[in-house]
Amino acid sequence: MKLLLTSGGVNNKSIHEALVDMLDKQIAECNALCIPTAMYGHPWVGPGVKAWEFISGKEQNPMVNLGWKSxxxxxxxxxxxxxxxxxxxxxxxxxxxxxxxxxALYLCHWMQQSGLAELLPTLRAVYVGMSAGSMVMAPHIGEAFVGWTPPSGGDQALGLVDFSIFPHVDHEMLPENTMAAAEQWAAEIQGKAYAIDDDTAIKVIDGKAEVISEGHWKLLSKVSS
Incomplete structure (x- = not known):
């Protein structure tokens, strides 16, 4: 399984090159499917115009509008x-x-309910996540990011990678997303975690993670006593 887990989409040349390398062919030769589901569960971005902007490629975060064949x-x-x-x-x-x-938890719920979660590890497709679309791959998202509450409660996500993600570090529209806040969040996660800004992505191939960045990020790991 190939994953490109971003905070803000394919925002720079380094992330773009990593994506092309993972695809093994040019973007213009690739067919894509976009999944807007996570947006409906978040009061800031859906439902409504934001979901349409993502699907149509009109939003500022480069993903759908990269020049795919379809x-x-x-x-x-x-x-x-x-x-x-x-x-x-x-x-x-x-x-x-x-x-x-x-x-992220709304997305996780519908990935499981739809059967996509079970299918994901078998796919040849490259999975490109943005923010919650990346966080959903983690074992846990952390209580700080719990919005929509799943029927089972808790903050458990899919667990298809062995780390959690704190996105949008030091984003100008999210003043609470500081590195200090990320460190506090990571201490509560009690596991391996990354804090990444919107110019950073984590490439995962066959379980091996590599950070791709033109911005700033930090690996945050809980040290066992």
Whole structure:
């Protein structure tokens, strides 16, 4: 499984080059599916115009608007009402999944309910996450990021990587997202964690993580006593 876990999308040359390298062919030759589901669970970005901006490539964060051969929409909340034969072959054939930000636990819930979570480790597609779309891969997101509450409660996510992510460090629109806040969050996570800004991504291939950055980031690990 190939993952490119970003805070703010494909924001710079280094992240863009990492994506192309993971795809093994040019973006203009690749078919993409975008997944806006996380946006609906977050009061700042959905539902409504923000979801449309992501799907149409009109938003500022580069993902859908990178010049793909084609872009389709995979809405996870609809999938449980469809036969898997209607959508699983489409996902298996696509080159890249573009997963928006929003609410990580809402996204996690619908990934599990739809069956996509179980399918993800088997796909050849490159998974590109932004913010919550990246955080959902972690074992936990941390109580600080719990908004929408899943039926089971808690802050557990998919656990497809062995680290958690604190995104948007020192973002001008999020003054509370300081490195000090990230360090406090990491202490509560009690596991391996990264704090990353919007010019940073984490590339994961076969479980091996590599930081790609033109900005600033920090590896935050809980040290066992």
């Amino acid at each position: 872009v389709g929409v995979l809405e996870l909340t609809a999938l449980p009402s469809l036969d898997k034969e209607r959508w699983v072959p489409l996902v298996k054939e696509t080159d890249v999944l573009l997963v928006s930000g929003g609410d």
